Amino acid sequence: xxxxxxxxxxxxxxxxxxxxxxxxxxxxxxxxxxxxxxxxxxxxxxxxxxxxxxxxxxxxxxxxxxxxxxxxxxxxxxxxxxxxxxxxxxxxxxxxxxxxxxxxxxxxxxxxxxxxxxxxxxxxxxxxxxxxxxxxxxxxxxxxxxxxxxxxxxxxxxxxxxxxxxxxxxxxxxxxxxxxxxxxxxxxxxxxxxxxxxxxxxxxxxxxxxxxxxxxxxxxxxxxxxxxxxxxxxxxxxxxxxxxxxxxxxxxxxxxxxxxxxxxxxxxxxxxxxxxxxxxxxxxxxxxxxxxxxxxxxxxxxxxxxxxxxxxxxxxxxxxxxxxxxxxxxxxxxxxxxxxxxxxxxxxxxxxxxxxxxxxxxxxxxxxxxxxxxxxxxxxxxxxxxxxxxxxxxxxxxxxxxxxxxxxxxxxxxxxxxxxxxxxxxxxxxxxxxxxxxxxxxxxxxxxxxxxxxxxxxxxxxxxxxxxxxxxxxxxxxxxxxxxxxxxxxxxxxxxxxxxxxxxxxxxxxxxxxxxxxxxxxxxxxxxxxxxxxxxxxxxxxxxxxxxxxxxxxxxxxxxxxxxxxxxxxxxxxxxxxxxxxxxxxxxxxxxxxxxxxxxxxxxxxxxxxxxxxxxxxxxxxxxxxxxxxxxxxxxxxxxxxxxxxxxxxxxxxxxxxxxxxx
Numbered sequence: 290x291x292x293x294x295x296x297x298x299x300x301x302x303x304x305x306x307x308x309x310x311x312x313x314x315x316x317x318x319x320x321x322x323x324x325x326x327x328x329x330x331x332x333x334x335x336x337x338x339x340x341x342x343x344x345x346x347x348x349x350x351x352x353x354x355x356x357x358x359x360x361x362x363x364x365x366x367x368x369x370x371x372x373x374x375x376x377x378x379x380x381x382x383x384x385x386x387x388x389x390x391x392x393x394x395x396x397x398x399x400x401x402x403x404x405x406x407x408x409x410x411x412x413x414x415x416x417x418x419x420x421x422x423x424x425x426x427x428x429x430x431x432x433x434x435x436x437x438x439x440x441x442x443x444x445x446x447x448x449x450x451x452x453x454x455x456x457x458x459x460x461x462x463x464x465x466x467x468x469x470x471x472x473x474x475x476x477x478x479x480x481x482x483x484x485x486x487x488x489x490x491x492x493x494x495x496x497x498x499x500x501x502x503x504x505x506x507x508x509x510x511x512x513x514x515x516x517x518x519x520x521x522x523x524x525x526x527x528x529x530x531x532x533x534x535x536x537x538x539x540x541x542x543x544x545x546x547x548x549x550x551x552x553x554x555x556x557x558x559x560x561x562x563x564x565x566x567x568x569x570x571x572x573x574x575x576x577x578x579x580x581x582x583x584x585x586x587x588x589x590x591x592x593x594x595x596x597x598x599x600x601x602x603x604x605x606x607x608x609x610x611x612x613x614x615x616x617x618x619x620x621x622x623x624x625x626x627x628x629x630x631x632x633x634x635x636x637x638x639x640x641x642x643x644x645x646x647x648x649x650x651x652x653x654x655x656x657x658x659x660x661x662x663x664x665x666x667x668x669x670x671x672x673x674x675x676x677x678x679x680x681x682x683x684x685x686x687x688x689x690x691x692x693x694x695x696x697x698x699x700x701x702x703x704x705x706x707x708x709x710x711x712x713x714x715x716x717x718x719x720x721x722x723x724x725x726x727x728x729x730x731x732x733x734x735x736x737x738x739x740x741x742x743x744x745x746x747x748x749x750x751x752x753x754x755x756x757x758x759x760x761x762x763x764x765x766x767x768x769x770x771x772x773x774x775x776x777x778x779x780x781x782x783x784x785x786x787x788x789x790x791x792x793x794x795x796x797x798x799x800x801x802x803x804x805x806x807x808x809x810x811x812x813x814x815x816x817x818x819x820x821x822x823x824x825x826x827x828x829x830x831x832x833x834x835x836x837x838x839x840x841x842x843x844x845x846x847x848x849x850x851x852x853x854x855x856x857x858x859x860x861x862x863x864x865x866x867x868x869x870x871x872x873x874x875x876x877x878x879x880x881x882x883x884x885x886x887x888x889x890x891x892x893x894x895x896x897x898x899x900x901x902x903x904x905x906x907x908x909x910x911x912x913x914x915x916x917x918x919x920x921x922x923x924x925x926x927x928x929x930x931x932x933x934x935x936x937x938x939x940x941x942x943x944x945x946x947x948x949x950x951x952x
Contacts, residue, residue, distance in 0.1 A: 291934050293915040294780075298795060301775040302863050302907075310527055311520075314615065317607040318528060322535035326629040333610055333636045337644070340374065340609070344644045347373040357398040358558065363468050363582035367555045370646040372397045375601070378645075382608045393597055400557035401584065401594035403564050404429055404507060408514035412597050415515050429563065432510045433483035436476050441567075444488055445576050448569040453491045455571045460500045461489065461579060469552050470566065472579035479578045484562040485510070486578070487587065502587035507564045511589045517596045520615045522665050522676060522716045526767055528613055528624055529669050533769045540669045541627040543634035544662050546653040547602075550619035551584040551591050553647060554598060564588055595619075602641060612637055622662050624669070630656050664713030676717040676765040683758045686710060690755045694748065698741040704734035711754065718763045719899045720906060721880025725892040726750045726757075728881040746885065763899055768861070778863035782911070783838050784918035785830035785870075790944060791922025792838040793936060796862075799850050800935045802928075803841075803942035804921035807833060831870035832890045833946050834922070835877065838866075839894060840945040843901040849939065860902035867911040869919070877908050 310318075321329055347353060348371055356372040357364055376394045393411075396402075408415060434440055448454070464470045474480070487502040529540055547553070556564070566579040584591035599616040606614040606623070612633055614623040625633045634656050641647045655661075658670035661679055668675040689707065693699050699707075708731050715723040729750040743751070757763055780795040785807070794801045807830055842849070846859050868874045880895060882888040898906050913919060917934075920927045 290915055290917045290919075293911065294795065294800075294917055294934065297780045297865070297867070298797075300778055300780070300865065302778055302865075303775055310524075310531065313604060313607045314528065314613060315531065317611060317613045318531045319535055321611060321613055321625070322532055322537045326626050329611060329625075329629060330632050330636075333612070333633070336610055337636060337639060340378070340640065340644050343377060344371050344374045347371065347377070356394070358400065361400060361555060361558050361582075362471055362580075363555045366468055366553070366583065367398050367400075369648075370397055370553070371644065374644060378605050378609060379601075382604060393601070396557075396594070397554070397598075400555045400560075401590070402557050403560040403585075403588065403590050404510045406512045406514060407590055407593055409593060409597055412600050413515040413517055413593075427509045429510045432485055432506060433562070434485065435483055436479065441476060441486065441576060444486055444567055445569065447488060448567070448576070449574065451488075451490050454569045454574075456491060456498065457489050457500070457568050458571045460491075460498075461566070461568055461577075464500075464552075465579070467552070469583045470579040470581055472566075473570070473577035474579070476576055476578060479565065480580075481562040481565075484565045484578075486565050486567040487585065489566050489568040500586070502564070502566055502581075502585045504564060504585060504588035507585075508589045510563065513589055513593055515593070517593060519596075519617050521617060522663060522667070524615050525622055525624070525662065525667060526674055526676075528615065529674060530767075530769050532613075532624060533672065537626055539627040540624055541630040541656065541658050542660050542662075542667065542669060543623050543625070543630050543637070543656045544654070544660055545621045545634065545638060546650045547619040547621070548648040548650045550599075551586050551595050554584050554594060556581055556583055556585075558582075602647070605645075606637060606640075610636060610640055617663055620663060627658065663716065664710075665717045672769045674765075674767040674769055676767070678714055678717050678758075682714075686714070687755055687758050690751050690758075693743070694751055694755075697743050699730070699733055699743060699747065699751075700741045701734050701736055704730050708734055714758070717765060718757075719765050720895045721878075721891075722763055722895040722899045723754075723757070724880030725882075725888050725895070726753045728883075728888055776861070776863060778865045778907070779842065780865050780867065781838050781842065782867045782916055782918035783831070783834040784913075784916050784922040785827065785834045786923035787826065787830065789922050790830065790834040790837060791918045791920065792834060792841075792942065793918045793921070793931075794838075794842065794849055794939070796850050800937065801849055801939040802918075802921045802931050802936045803939050804925070805837070805943050808944035808946040809833065828870055828872045828876075828887065831868065831873040832876070832887060832894075833944055834918075835866060835868060835873060836890060836894050836897070837943070837945045839864075839897055841942050843897065845941065848941075861905075863905040863907060865907045865909060867909050867916065867918075869911050869913040869916045871910060874908050874910050 324332070350373070353373060357367050361367065372394060375397060379394070461470060461473070465472060485506050487504045487507055489500060489502055492499045492501050525542075532540060561580045561582075564581055564585050566581055566585070567576050568579075569575070570577050584594055596618065599618060602621065603614050603616045606612040606621075612623055613625070614621055614637065616622075621637070623633060623637065634654065638649050638654070642649060659666060659668045661667075664678065664682065666675075666677045666679050668677070693703065708727060711723065711727050711730070715727070727750075729747045733747060777797060782793040782795075784791045788807045788809075789804060790807055791804045792802070809829065842864070876882045876887050876891055877894055880891060882891055917931070920931050
């Protein structure tokens with residue numbers, strides 16, 4: 290035990306570490322920060338001149354056509370991307386002439402796969418497939434159906450129930466005109482005898498009506514061995530912190546959005562039968578079929594295929610143009626000095642539009658110190674970064690929640706949409722405060738019982754979200770000056786026996802211990818029942834200990850460390866909790882639980898962390914044999930061992946369970 294205490298006393302932590310950044314992004318930031326704006330701009334202009342000349346030369350070369358499938362029905366779409374120049378850029382980036390690189394170049398001109406075993410080791414890490422993924426996999430030939438298959442009648446009935454026939458028909462006609470689809474065909478006229486149908490439907494996203502394809506059957510004949518990994522908001526903050534660390538002042542940012550991302554890549558023409566789009570003819574109410582020339586929005590393969598292109602864009606931006614960019618699907622974010630951001634964004638767009646052949650939405654191109662990115666308002670105007678959500682988004686969500694509460698009804702499809710929207714909101718919130726309140730909504734999303742009426746738990750969660758969207762107290766504030774500064778955390782060991790709670794606090798040279806009785810037996814027994822399962826009971830006591838230790842520390846830190854911590858500095862000190870109960874630790878880290886009682890206790894923990902501005906919390910597992918809090922919780926006869934190690938008794942520690950936050 291003492292050895293573990295000595296080890297934890299040496300912990301020095303930072304909120305951000307350059308080791309967590311992708312190597313080429315870190316190198317790009319360091320190179321950019323080491324040069325003034327004029328020199329960085331001149332470097333980019335030289336690269337643009339060179340690559341624009343190469344792109345023109347290669348497009349006019351006689352061998353240009355060899356990079357494309359001359360028989361592909363969407364060859365014109367493929368040729369918008371200058372594949373030969375992509376190949377040269379890959380060489381310039383240091384990509385070896387290997388199978389992975391050649392495969393990506395080949396697919397740009399000949400089509401990306403729709404089904405089968407997919408792996409992109411050169412882009413994403415290989416992960417072992419789960420048993421369920423292996424079990425559900427169906428051989429492609431077995432998944433194909435004949436034109437007379439009864440499934441088509443079922444699909445027709447589903448299309449009738451969906452409605453929106455005219456809107457879907459108009460949308461499909463536009464896609465035919467753009468060359469994305471071939472058709473329409475009747476089922477009998479379809480040029481393939483066996484195929485997999487995917488139903489077109491509409492998803493309403495505010496004023497936008499997005500056409501999606503139900504690729505469930507296609508996905509059953511697809512195995513992805515290299516799941517994509519994405520860089521989100523935390524990567525943007527880490528990049529900004531790295532720039533400040535390397536001397537860049539007055540940061541600004543830019544956001545660009547690629548147009549028709551999935552539709553910019555053609556599908557392998559030999560696999561078109563595995564994703565045939567079906568919809569209802571608005572006049573005859575019979576099924577119509579379309580062969581897709583491009584990636585379908587709704588298939589697993591499209592996600593992997595497109596993100597290979599997205600990764601190429603960010604890699605080329607960093608390694609060729611010296612632009613510290615990151616991509617999240619078709620959204621691209623970059624940071625620069627305020628006097629360079631406009632020029633950097635223009636150079637990024639020129640390089641990938643005029644030289645590579647991708648198209649970006651001018652209307653969605655934005656620059657500034659405060660910008661919405663991935664649904665979160667990112668503010669880098671000062672050394673204290675701020676993450677929040679736009680008032681427009683908050684207002685829409687409050688309106689949607691009001692409507693649900695007024696109607697006293699939430700269907701599974703509505704719940705799925707709301708869970709997705711709140712997922713982005715959680716990125717702007719400190720700690721895991723929102724997760725416990727999303728859990729009841731997610732439960733409704735996956736409910737197998739066809740019930741839409743709100744229950745008390747679901748209603749409370751919706752009301753909390755409505756209230757949270759009105760206030761800024763849960764928004765993340767990140768002090769850039771502290772991100773890379775090594776700090777000594779407060780170490781908290783917690784342990785519980787059946788009815789006795791023990792805790793130890795360590796900070797620098799200060800060491801304290803305390804113990805108290807559980808409040809389960811004196812609190813509301815209906816709210817905190819003691820069950821028959823020992824593992825659930827001990828998890829209850831263990832979680833009670835963590836919550837009580839947290840509350841005591843936040844309320845009485847000036848008594849514990851009077852000479853070390855001032856009130857205005859306390860919130861900047863990380864808190865490391867060492868817990869020997871796996872279930873307690875996992876539940877608090879996740880921020881929610883299937884068990885309603887533990888879900889409520891988790892709410893209380895994160896509510897306390899956020900409102901006390903101590904959300905820089907780490908929850909770690911410690912073996913019981915090394916847990917020093919084991920002594921005050923269940924081995925009171927060994928208290929003298931604690932005192933020999935320098936621990937002093939601190940009075941006033943009680944369970945906070947009866948007064949647990951009503952959140």
